[in-house]
Ligand code: G3H
């Protein structure tokens with residue numbers, strides 16, 4: 001059944017565990033995430049990013065409606081989250097499109113502007129009962145920016161600044177830059193666990209890890225034990241999807257029916273989801 005992101009993250013944070021939030025681009029992503037969650041017996045978040053909406057010709061509703069339809073029929077609780085929203089026009093579509101939560105991303109702006117924009121987004125979201133996440137620091141790797149940005153000096157989230165940002169903006173959760181980076185295709189990220197510990201002590205809202213595809217299993221478990229309550233994963237699904245399609249088409253260059261390779265792609269993504277949920281299920285504070 002459909003549930004809310006706020007409920008899943010609150011429960012995970014109270015239990016010292018984390019809820020996984022997977023980025024979906026196609027209907028096959030949606031079906032794979034829900035099938036993987038059902039096989040692991042774990043709740044899950046389906047998240048649609050602003051970039052995914054751009055890919056869908058700027059239309060949020062077709063994928064959102066499909067995600068809601070699959071979520072409603074699922075055997076495990078599933079929430080819908082709108083991810084990395086920069087556009088106010090998109091933000092304003094969230095509630096009517098069935099999302100229970102949004103991540104408002106103004107982290108590219110200088111601190112004062114990030115705070116002002118985020119506070120306005122929080123006021124708007126809370127007035128509609130939406131749970132809202134924001135980001136402070138530079139996680140990097142979005143929109144072609146090099147993943148190594150995440151390791152540049154000043155890119156990490158500062159605990160004192162984060163405490164003020166959370167208090168002054170009123171956000172429900174904070175995405176923190178602790179060494180992960182978006183769109184990594186190798187699982188080689190090294191997280192700053194000492195910084196995570198300081199952030200977790202300084203903040204009383206759940207912390208979110210972005211760019212989790214590049215984080216090895218043991219680092220992921222340590223991050224959950226250190227206070228991460230929502231784990232965002234996108235690229236790992238695309239690695240599984242594209243690998244399955246590439247292998248099939250290399251072996252069957254004559255194939256034309258997309259169902260032949262999309263079935264394999266969906267199964268590969270389902271395995272990735274189930275494996276990730278098992279890893280997270282074995283981690284807790
Ligand atoms: O918000 C989305 C996540 O941060 C996904 O990052 O594609 O590197 O796993 P990833």
Ligand code: ZN
Nearest residue numbers: 182210211232
């Ligand atoms: Zn992200």
